[in-house]
Amino acid sequence: xxxxxxxxxxxxxxxxxxxxxxxxxxxxxxxxxxxxxxxxxxxxxxxxxxxxxxxxxxxxxxxxxxxxxxxxxxxxxxxxxxxxxxxxxxxxxxxxxxxxxxxxxxxxxxxxxxxxxxxxxxxxxxxxxxxxxxxxxxxxxxxxxxxxxxxxxxxxxxxxxxxxxxxxxxxxxxxxxxxxxxxxxxxxxxxxxxxxxxxxxxxxxxxxxxxxxxxxxxxxxxxxxxxxxxxxxxxxxxxxxxxxxxxxxxxx
Amino acid sequence: xxxxxxxxxxxxxxxxxxxxxxxxxxxxxxxxxxxxxxxxxxxxxxxxxxxxxxxxxxxxxxxxxxxxxxxxxxxxxxxxxxxxxxxxxxxxxxxxxxxxxxxxxxxxxxxxxxxxxxxxxxxxxxxxxxxxxxxxxxxxxxxxxxxxxxxxxxxxxxxxxxxxxxxxxxxxxxxxxxxxxxxxxxxxxxxxxxxxxxxxxxxxxxxxxxxxxxxxxxxxxxxxxxxxxxxxxxxxxxxxxxxxxxxxxxxxxxxxxxxxxxxxxxxxxxxxxxxxxxxxxxxxxxxxxxxxxxxxxxxxxxxxxxxxxxxxxxxxxxxxxxxxxxxxxxxxxxxxxxxxxxxxxxxxxxxxxxxxxxxxxxxxxxxxxxxxxxxxxxx
Ligand SMILES: Cc1ncc(C[n+]2csc(CCOP(=O)(O)OP(=O)(O)O)c2C)c(N)n1
Ligand SMILES: [Mg+2]
Numbered sequence: 001x002x003x004x005x006x007x008x009x010x011x012x013x014x015x016x017x018x019x020x021x022x023x024x025x026x027x028x029x030x031x032x033x034x035x036x037x038x039x040x041x042x043x044x045x046x047x048x049x050x051x052x053x054x055x056x057x058x059x060x061x062x063x064x065x066x067x068x069x070x071x072x073x074x075x076x077x078x079x080x081x082x083x084x085x086x087x088x089x090x091x092x093x094x095x096x097x098x099x100x101x102x103x104x105x106x107x108x109x110x111x112x113x114x115x116x117x118x119x120x121x122x123x124x125x126x127x128x129x130x131x132x133x134x135x136x137x138x139x140x141x142x143x144x145x146x147x148x149x150x151x152x153x154x155x156x157x158x159x160x161x162x163x164x165x166x167x168x169x170x171x172x173x174x175x176x177x178x179x180x181x182x183x184x185x186x187x188x189x190x191x192x193x194x195x196x197x198x199x200x201x202x203x204x205x206x207x208x209x210x211x212x213x214x215x216x217x218x219x220x221x222x223x224x225x226x227x228x229x230x231x232x233x234x235x236x237x238x239x240x241x242x243x244x245x246x247x248x249x250x251x252x
Numbered sequence: 253x254x255x256x257x258x259x260x261x262x263x264x265x266x267x268x269x270x271x272x273x274x275x276x277x278x279x280x281x282x283x284x285x286x287x288x289x290x291x292x293x294x295x296x297x298x299x300x301x302x303x304x305x306x307x308x309x310x311x312x313x314x315x316x317x318x319x320x321x322x323x324x325x326x327x328x329x330x331x332x333x334x335x336x337x338x339x340x341x342x343x344x345x346x347x348x349x350x351x352x353x354x355x356x357x358x359x360x361x362x363x364x365x366x367x368x369x370x371x372x373x374x375x376x377x378x379x380x381x382x383x384x385x386x387x388x389x390x391x392x393x394x395x396x397x398x399x400x401x402x403x404x405x406x407x408x409x410x411x412x413x414x415x416x417x418x419x420x421x422x423x424x425x426x427x428x429x430x431x432x433x434x435x436x437x438x439x440x441x442x443x444x445x446x447x448x449x450x451x452x453x454x455x456x457x458x459x460x461x462x463x464x465x466x467x468x469x470x471x472x473x474x475x476x477x478x479x480x481x482x483x484x485x486x487x488x489x490x491x492x493x494x495x496x497x498x499x500x501x502x503x504x505x506x507x508x509x510x511x512x513x514x515x516x517x518x519x520x521x522x523x524x525x526x527x528x529x530x531x532x533x534x535x536x537x538x539x540x541x542x543x544x545x546x547x548x549x550x551x552x553x554x555x556x557x558x559x560x561x562x563x564x565x566x567x568x569x570x571x572x573x574x575x576x577x578x579x580x581x582x583x584x585x586x587x588x589x590x591x592x593x594x595x596x597x598x599x600x601x602x603x604x605x606x607x608x609x610x611x612x613x614x615x616x617x618x619x620x621x622x623x624x625x626x627x628x629x630x631x
Pocket of ligand 2: 052095096097122123124125126127128135
């Protein structure tokens with residue numbers, strides 16, 4: 001993170017807690033760039049997170065109000081704060097396990113209500129903090145600490161899920177697409193209604209090392225290779241398509 | 253702690269209210285302006301009245317997707333500056349426990365009304381019970397304190413809900429009103445006063461919101477959006493909310509303070525009422541709906557020249573140790589009648605040297621006077 005963004009960091013914070021190669025630190029910086037571009041007043045920003053590595057992205061690092069809640073409950077806490085004080089710009093930053101598994105019910109209901117929350121899901125496709133167990137976002141076949149033979153179940157497509165539930169801004173980008181992602185976070189902040197961004201964030205420590213991508217740079221390169229925009233799908237064979245991750249703005 | 257007298261938003265007078273309706277009106281009078289809840293018998297009328305009343309007074313009402321979401325939204329709203337509450341019954345109270353622990357550890361004022369029904373599990377959903385008394389104190393993991401009050405009338409559903417908000421704001425602690433189905437659905441005349449005394453959370457700019465110089469102090473609590481750049485976390489934290497999950501001293505200090513700030517102030521928190529105990533040799537220790545039956549029985553047996561009295565616990569947690577201990581020194585025998593298998597009787601035994609008998613009933617019905625009298629005659 002550059003010096004110019006230091007004013008957004010809570011005084012007293014010395015370093016980030018993330019492992020080498022973790023995408024959460026990149027996302028931490030990109031959210032602040034979006035906030036800086038929009039000249040948002042940090043005094044009116046409330047960052048809510050659940051429990052997990054991703055929940056530490058805002059808490060306590062960001063120099064606004066931060067509310068580090070319980071595993072899965074970030075959106076429910078955020079709903080109460082936003083409804084009582086609508087002047088707050090409320091952003092939820094949390095993990096895939098937190099938001100879509102244990103907190104899945106709150107996610108779809110907040111989307112249904114189209115409540116004005118900006119939800120950023122740091123999706124590393126795994127339970128990072130607890131040691132790499134399978135998540136509801138883990139790709140079918142992937143090895144995890146609880147699926148040694150490969151995950152037998154298919155993952156959620158979180159964008160389709162929240163779109164179906166009623167979200168009004170929906171996008172997916174990877175931390176390897178920083179310009180597009182900053183753009184998308186800015187749109188989510190300005191959007192009035194439930195916005196959701198599924199942010200792909202590599203976890204070499206817990207996911208990569210069990211899936212032949214142990215080196216941080218390998219996971220980054222893999223994401224760069226696999227993330228394509230919706231308009232780039234055409235002309236790809238079925239086989240080529242299968243391994244791609246479609247990114248872009250799906251609803252805006 | 254400074255208080256102020258405010259006009260009640262409902263016209264002064266006598267009203268024929270159910271306990272649930274009275275509790276809602278007590279909450280509005282206390283300044284409650286946020287309610288989140290999920291339907292469950294026998295508490296639903298309370299939520300329905302809050303939906304109407306909050307719209308009238310300009311507050312926020314939301315029916316959430318479940319009870320976990322409800323209490324979580326209440327805590328979020330409390331940090332945004334609201335006096336906030338939810339109401340539920342057994343199954344919903346169970347779901348709320350993790351968040352109640354969060355509120356205790358982050359020192360978040362909030363009020364939870366549990367209109368108890370006959371458990372365990374789904375039990376007898378429409379019938380009365382009083383089986384959540386221990387859960388109110390011990391339901392979440394770890395060592396923490398809450399305040400729990402026990403109303404015995406519609407009037408007290410109003411008065412004690414109001415008091416629950418005042419205590420919750422004063423001590424920054426989740427506060428429970430442990431009602432039961434019989435009290436929630438009981439309709440009787442209550443008096444709504446023209447003015448009530450209100451306590452608000454203390455605010456001090458720049459001061460640590462999670463630490464105090466006194467070992468039992470209650471720190472000031474700012475709200476989101478006030479520029480205090482709050483860091484709130486349910487992990488162990490220092491005075492300004494920085495996570496300190498490896499420091500034994502920070503953890504011990506915080507856990508100790510959130511317990512002492514309630515226990516050391518229990519003399520001002522606890523309320524009990526004595527009935528005819530001056531010359532009593534036998535005493536009933538009672539609470540909630542059962543206290544009504546008990547008082548009737550005490551008066552009836554007095555006519556037969558029994559030396560019998562009664563102590564009513566209006567506060568259940570922190571437990572009225574002193575009042576119980578004093579009574580235990582004066583009487584020969586104590587009977588604790590309750591609609592559970594002896595949850596408060598067990599507590600009473602910790603503080604008294606005399607005989608403690610326990611009348612337990614878990615059949616979904618209130619304890620009848622003849623059952624109580626029969627038990628006393630056999631004692
Ligand atoms: C009720 C509850 N169950 C389980 C846990 C243990 N737990 C802590 S973090 C976590 C997973 C977090 O995964 P995710 O949200 O994807 O975040 P990541 O660490 O991968 O960034 C779990 C299961 C908990 N804290 N609370
Ligand atoms: Mg994860």
